[in-house]
Amino acid sequence: xxxxxxxxxxxxxxxxxxxxxxxxxxxxxxxxxxxxxxxxxxxxxxxxxxxxxxxxxxxxxxxxxxxxxxxxxxxxxxxxxxxxxxxxxxxxxxxxxxxxxxxxxxxxxxxx
Amino acid sequence: xxxxxxxxxxxxxxxxxxxxxxxxxxxxxxxxxxxxxxxxxxxxxxxxxxxxxxxxxxxxxxxxxxxxxxxxxxxxxxxxxxxxxxxxxxxxxxxxxxxxxxxxxxxxxxxxxxxx
Numbered sequence: 001x002x003x004x005x006x007x008x009x010x011x012x013x014x015x016x017x018x019x020x021x022x023x024x025x026x027x028x029x030x031x032x033x034x035x036x037x038x039x040x041x042x043x044x045x046x047x048x049x050x051x052x053x054x055x056x057x058x059x060x061x062x063x064x065x066x067x068x069x070x071x072x073x074x075x076x077x078x079x080x081x082x083x084x085x086x087x088x089x090x091x092x093x094x095x096x097x098x099x100x101x102x103x104x105x106x107x108x109x110x111x112x
Numbered sequence: 113x114x115x116x117x118x119x120x121x122x123x124x125x126x127x128x129x130x131x132x133x134x135x136x137x138x139x140x141x142x143x144x145x146x147x148x149x150x151x152x153x154x155x156x157x158x159x160x161x162x163x164x165x166x167x168x169x170x171x172x173x174x175x176x177x178x179x180x181x182x183x184x185x186x187x188x189x190x191x192x193x194x195x196x197x198x199x200x201x202x203x204x205x206x207x208x209x210x211x212x213x214x215x216x217x218x219x220x221x222x223x224x225x226x227x228x
Contacts, residue, residue: 001171032215043202043219044155089154095215097143097162097206099170102154 002027006090006103013080014111021106023090024072032095033066033073038105039086047088048075051095077108085110114138116220118203124226125193133188133223135203143206144186145217146170146178148199155202161186193227200224 003026013019023033034049050057050064050073057064061080066073073092077084087107091100116137125131137144142163147155147170157170161180175197177189186205190197204217 034216043221045219046214046216049214049216093215097160098168099145099157099160100155100217101157101171102147104152104154 002030002092002101004090004092004101004103006106008106009104010107010109012109012111015080015082017080019075019077019080019084019108021075021088021090021108022072023074023092023103025090025092026071027092027094028071029094030071030092032093033064034091034093034100035062035064035075036089036091036102037086038089044089080108080110082110082112084108116203116205116218118201118220118223120223121221122224124228125190126228127194129193130189130191131193132190133201133203133225134185135187135220136185137203137205137218138184139205139207139218140183141205141207141218142183144180145204145206146176146186146188147202147204148172148197149202149222150199158188158201193225195227198225198227 005024031052036044037047038044063076087105090103119134145160146158149155159178161167164183179187201223203220206217
């Protein structure tokens, strides 16, 4: 099965600075690369995703970049705000209905 | 649209007791999933149903059974609860179309289960 690792496990940044979280995976057949955000006590929600035929995707302050050769993809958050404080999960998959394999999560802390 | 709903929100069981967690979605999604979330472990797939009438094991199926009752409902049953099953359980659903560029999963609010 898919082996997924996220780094770092905790990331503390000053408000207004940028944050980058990296996800590495093992299955070369993976072709769908989402990032989920989970606020404390809430359900996970998709914030951005990318397919393998695209190298980068942006949505306002967040972006995802993919390096399929090296089998990793990253979440970039610019101009961080207090509401960005949450746990972020990557979940690379083959894009079918088989369910997702999540990384262990990165706790992002935004310092005022 | 309520999205994905789960009942109950909280439950405390004694070791050996049984219970069923209920999940329903009103988005006409084909696929449904059960995950458990433990501290520092992320979410792990227990069982899933790719379409009505089918169910398959995920990463951690031992101690659980599921039923896809109809397209809307997917239940998770613990036949004999153990302390190791103390966790937060999330149900999710996905539309899944062949031409879709996104396989977004929509999660329910979760059930916090404690087994003593």
